[in-house]
Amino acid sequence: MKKIIIFLFFGLLMASGIRAQQTQYMVFDFIKVENDQIFDYIEYKDLMEKVYRQALNDDKIKGWDFWALQSGADQSTFQYITITYYNDPVKMMNGLDESTLIDYTKIAYPHLNDAQVAKLFQNALAIKDTPMRLYMQEIVSTDDNFQMKPGVLASFDLMKAYEGKFQQYEEAETEVFRPIHQSRIEQGLMGHWSFLRTALPLGSEAKSTHLTLNMYKDYMQFFNAQAYEDLNQTAAQQKAVNEGLNSRDQKWVYLATLENVVR
Numbered sequence: 001m002k003k004i005i006i007f008l009f010f011g012l013l014m015a016s017g018i019r020a021q022q023t024q025y026m027v028f029d030f031i032k033v034e035n036d037q038i039f040d041y042i043e044y045k046d047l048m049e050k051v052y053r054q055a056l057n058d059d060k061i062k063g064w065d066f067w068a069l070q071s072g073a074d075q076s077t078f079q080y081i082t083i084t085y086y087n088d089p090v091k092m093m094n095g096l097d098e099s100t101l102i103d104y105t106k107i108a109y110p111h112l113n114d115a116q117v118a119k120l121f122q123n124a125l126a127i128k129d130t131p132m133r134l135y136m137q138e139i140v141s142t143d144d145n146f147q148m149k150p151g152v153l154a155s156f157d158l159m160k161a162y163e164g165k166f167q168q169y170e171e172a173e174t175e176v177f178r179p180i181h182q183s184r185i186e187q188g189l190m191g192h193w194s195f196l197r198t199a200l201p202l203g204s205e206a207k208s209t210h211l212t213l214n215m216y217k218d219y220m221q222f223f224n225a226q227a228y229e230d231l232n233q234t235a236a237q238q239k240a241v242n243e244g245l246n247s248r249d250q251k252w253v254y255l256a257t258l259e260n261v262v263r
Contacts, residue, residue: 050108067256141194158208172244
């Protein structure tokens with residue numbers, strides 16, 4: 001009996017470890033660039049793709065995306081979004097310091113000397129501002145084999161759970177909305193959906209507590225999804241949907257197109 005209990009105990013530990021390893025952590029940088037520096041920034045994002053590819057090869061990150069904003073609350077606040085993916089919360093919080101990024105820049109541009117690399121990197125940093133950064137932990141996502149490639153469309157929906165309804169909202173996204181999005185994926189109306197929680201402790205004044213990512217392979221799929229209406233929902237299902245909607249405030253929705261991707 002003791003052996004069975006021991007085996008069960010270690011089995012739970014292993015299962016817990018597997019889940020922890022599978023958890024995805026993401027840093028969202030919302031980036032502003034002045035209009036007269038847009039062309040310089042195009043060079044910057046191509047540079048950063050090469051740099052983050054080196055970081056991926058070194059197992060520092062799990063991936064990196066560069067998104068161009070199509071619409072949102074205020075496009076004068078920022079025009080681009082980058083996402084850096086990690087499999088560990090400590091790696092996420094530590095990030096990649098400037099010296100590490102410079103080292104990767106040297107690898108990506110072996111024909112440049114140290115002074116040229118430093119100047120290239122500093123010039124790149126000087127043309128952008130990051131008015132908002134979010135540290136997020138993925139809670140749940142759909143089962144799919146969606147391929148991330150340039151041209152993919154996504155909506156970034158920033159949510160704020162109402163005071164006292166934090167758990168109710170998370171249960172609604174997991175138990176009510178995830179199956180709906182999974183069904184849409186199986187019908188060819190979406191590519192991927194994931195639900196994320198802010199990884200840092202937040203107070204009641206926080207602008208958002210959660211984020212949902214809705215991904216589509218192109219505009220055709222996106223508009224087909226917007227026109228779709230599920231007429232087969234039961235009264236109980238509709239009630240669950242309404243209760244979920246009433247547990248959070250949808251703060252902003254940002255629509256963006258994927259331009260660069262590192263996987």
